[in-house]
Amino acid sequence: xxxxxxxxxxxxxxxxxxxxxxxxxxxxxxxxxxxxxxxxxxxxxxxxxxxxxxxxxxxxxxxxxxxxxxxxxxxxxxxxxxxxxxxxxxxxxxxxxxxxxxxxxxxxxxxxxxxxxxxxxxxxxxxxxxxxxxxxxxxxxxxxxxxxxxxxxxxxxxxxxxxxxxxxxxxxxxxxxxxxxxxxxxxxxxxxxxxxxxxxxxxxxxxxxxxxxxx
Amino acid sequence: xxxxxxxxxxxxxxxxxxxxxxxxxxxxxxxxxxxxxxxxxxxxxxxxxxxxxxxxxxxxxxxxxxxxxxxxxxxxxxxxxxxxxxxxxxxxxxxxxxxxxxxxxxxxxxxxxxxxxxxxxxxxxxxxxxxxxxxxxxxxxxxxxxxxxxxxxxxxxxxxxxxxxxxxxxxxxxxxxxxxxxxxxxxxxxxxxxxxxxxxxxxxxxxxxxxxxxxxxxxxxxxxxxxxxxxxxxxxxxxxxxxxxxxxxxxxxxxxxxxxxxxxxxxxxxxxxxxxxxxxxxxxxxxxxxxxxxxxxxxxx
Numbered sequence: 001x002x003x004x005x006x007x008x009x010x011x012x013x014x015x016x017x018x019x020x021x022x023x024x025x026x027x028x029x030x031x032x033x034x035x036x037x038x039x040x041x042x043x044x045x046x047x048x049x050x051x052x053x054x055x056x057x058x059x060x061x062x063x064x065x066x067x068x069x070x071x072x073x074x075x076x077x078x079x080x081x082x083x084x085x086x087x088x089x090x091x092x093x094x095x096x097x098x099x100x101x102x103x104x105x106x107x108x109x110x111x112x113x114x115x116x117x118x119x120x121x122x123x124x125x126x127x128x129x130x131x132x133x134x135x136x137x138x139x140x141x142x143x144x145x146x147x148x149x150x151x152x153x154x155x156x157x158x159x160x161x162x163x164x165x166x167x168x169x170x171x172x173x174x175x176x177x178x179x180x181x182x183x184x185x186x187x188x189x190x191x192x193x194x195x196x197x198x199x200x201x202x203x204x205x206x207x208x209x210x211x212x213x214x215x
Numbered sequence: 216x217x218x219x220x221x222x223x224x225x226x227x228x229x230x231x232x233x234x235x236x237x238x239x240x241x242x243x244x245x246x247x248x249x250x251x252x253x254x255x256x257x258x259x260x261x262x263x264x265x266x267x268x269x270x271x272x273x274x275x276x277x278x279x280x281x282x283x284x285x286x287x288x289x290x291x292x293x294x295x296x297x298x299x300x301x302x303x304x305x306x307x308x309x310x311x312x313x314x315x316x317x318x319x320x321x322x323x324x325x326x327x328x329x330x331x332x333x334x335x336x337x338x339x340x341x342x343x344x345x346x347x348x349x350x351x352x353x354x355x356x357x358x359x360x361x362x363x364x365x366x367x368x369x370x371x372x373x374x375x376x377x378x379x380x381x382x383x384x385x386x387x388x389x390x391x392x393x394x395x396x397x398x399x400x401x402x403x404x405x406x407x408x409x410x411x412x413x414x415x416x417x418x419x420x421x422x423x424x425x426x427x428x429x430x431x432x433x434x435x436x437x438x439x440x441x442x443x444x445x446x447x448x449x450x451x452x453x454x455x456x457x458x459x460x461x462x463x464x465x466x467x468x469x470x471x472x473x474x475x476x477x478x479x480x481x482x483x484x485x486x487x488x489x490x491x492x493x494x495x496x497x498x499x500x501x502x503x504x505x506x507x508x509x510x511x512x513x514x515x516x
Contacts, residue, residue: 003344004280005272005475012478019285021470059470066469087467171254 011069014112015061022059040133042090044114045097051119054129061114061133063088068113071103105137112136117143203205211215231272268486272493275311277341278348278367279489280477296345297485301492303368308500309375314338315383315419317401318352320365321374329340331373335403339388351393355400360392378407381419384440394423394442412501436460 018152026032040060043050050057053072066087074081106113119130132143150156263355270292273280279300281293303309313317316338324332330356336352339362343349348367353360391399398421410416422443422451435449436457449457465471 002282002284003277003342003348004283004477005472006280007410007481008472008476009479010469010473011478013473017285017470017473019474021474030462030468034464034468062470062473066473072468084467085470213488 010065010066011073013062013065013069015065015111015114017062018058022055024056024059029077038088038090041067041088042094042136045089045094045135046091049132049134049140051132054118054131055132057116057131061116064135065113068098068102068106072107073099075099075103098200109136216353240309253498268483268490272486272490273338273482274334276486276489276493278344279485280344280482281485282344283475283477285474293345294488297345297489300368301489301496303370304432304493304496307372307374308365308375310500311376312338312350312377312380313382313416314341314379314385314387315376317379317381318350319374319376319378319405320372321369321376322351322369323373333403334361335378335390335401335405336363337388337399337401339391339399341387354386354403355401356397356403360398360399361397362392376407378405379415380410383419385423388441389398389432390423390425390439390442393434395424395426398423433457459496 008086016121024033025037028035036056037060040050040052040056041064043062069085070081070084074143076082085098086092089095089098093197102113113136115133115134117132119126119132121130133201134143135139147153218514272501278298281288317335318338319335321331323330323384333352334352336354338350339353340347340351346368349364351362351364353362355361367375378485400452411445423441424443425445425448433453435453438461439445
């Protein structure tokens with residue numbers, strides 16, 4: 001039962017975090033591990049979508065998320081955050097990208113800043129799992145199939161039904177309206193049979209005018 | 216004009232949130248602003264409420280934050296523990312204190328005369344969380360260093376007084392065990408030195424003088440700020456080995472820090488839950504203190 005460290009405040013990550021770190025097999029120990037992850041984070045910020053082994057991607061993902069969230073939280077005037085960016089981004093022009101492109105992109109987002117997909121591995125080849133790690137809102141075509149137009153999805157079924165019902169109702173309304181008008185017309189002709197012919201032609205004209213929209 | 220500008224910036228930000236950026240440019244705001252001009256719509260976002268819980272609560276009540284170790288987390292247990300802690304705090308005043316503060320703890324002791332014992336000492340360490348929170352007091356009595364471990368929520372504790380509220384330069388003061396005895400000697404009949412209300416907790420930047428080796432720990436490896444004379448007793452081989460075990464990269468290891476802390480959102484939730492209770496208790500304590508300032512003269516003879 002250890003006390004939580006209160007000297008630092010961090011925002012909650014929107015990704016699943018493993019309880020322990022992976023060591024990522026490195027002869028240089030923890031420092032070498034961080035160097036590996038720095039390379040990955042740099043590549044991710046630079047290319048916005050990278051394909052790599054699953055373990056390394058999963059480890060680097062948390063660091064990338066925290067780097068972006070710290071940049072959003074403190075901005076580019078905060079010395080410690082600037083140091084962090086300087087450490088994690090090996091190519092220094094990417095520091096500008098972090099603060100001027102990524103921060104405004106994710107400022108109002110309420111989902112994670114990165115996405116990770118499982119990728120197929122080569123056969124025969126290394127047996128390590130592979131994955132694709134990407135920043136959200138990248139310029140590349142999406143990797144997931146777009147299923148929103150699938151007719152069997154519940155919301156599409158419901159929308160179809162709603163559309164059908166709407167059409168049925170509209171037709172029924174139109175039919176009712178027509179029936180009422182024809183009744184009116186017949187009633188008026190029977191009630192005033194001895195009127196001048198001018199009025200008859202008028203009624204005929206009005207009838208035609210009413211029939212026109214139907215056609 | 217001002218409102219207009221605000222709307223504009225807001226819509227720019229909005230545009231940014233959803234727009235795909237096709238090329239990497241360091242100055243994209245101009246284009247986006249030009250594109251954003253025609254659609255000026257008042258966006259009424261969720262009104263941001265001011266946080267009620269003061270920011271310093273995590274330092275004053277660190278034991279209310281659970282252990283960040285994921286395997287040991289249990290939301291129900293943590294909540295029940297918090298309720299128990301508040302129940303205990305209703306019974307007894309557990310004041311704010313830090314490592315480096317000087318405390319006097321009165322506790323039940325079946326073997327002491329009068330069944331209570333009072334120990335005055337400097338808090339050299341705070342650890343654990345929840346109901347198991349504990350601290351170590353140290354003093355030198357009759358030329359003998361004495362340390363007592365108290366559990367903060369132990370029901371046998373009768374009274375906790377803060378005689379001098381202050382912090383030191385380090386997070387734990389175990390090096391006092393190897394320091395000259397005068398640095399951990401405190402008078403048992405010491406008077407409480409009250410701080411002004413609302414004043415920041417002072418940091419005592421005293422540098423402790425160690426006695427010669429052998430020591431209990433390799434203090435030269437721990438980057439201590441509150442020790443004056445480490446250099447006096449170490450040789451080159453110690454210096455080299457101390458350099459070898461340094462971990463300068465740890466301050467950049469974000470995930471390590473994340474796994475050692477409770478995220479801000481969660482902290483807010485926890486303190487929002489206990490804030491009203493703790494606040495009323497604080498107010499009550501203040502009122503009681505004011506009452507206590509007037510001491511009725513004893514009627515003698």
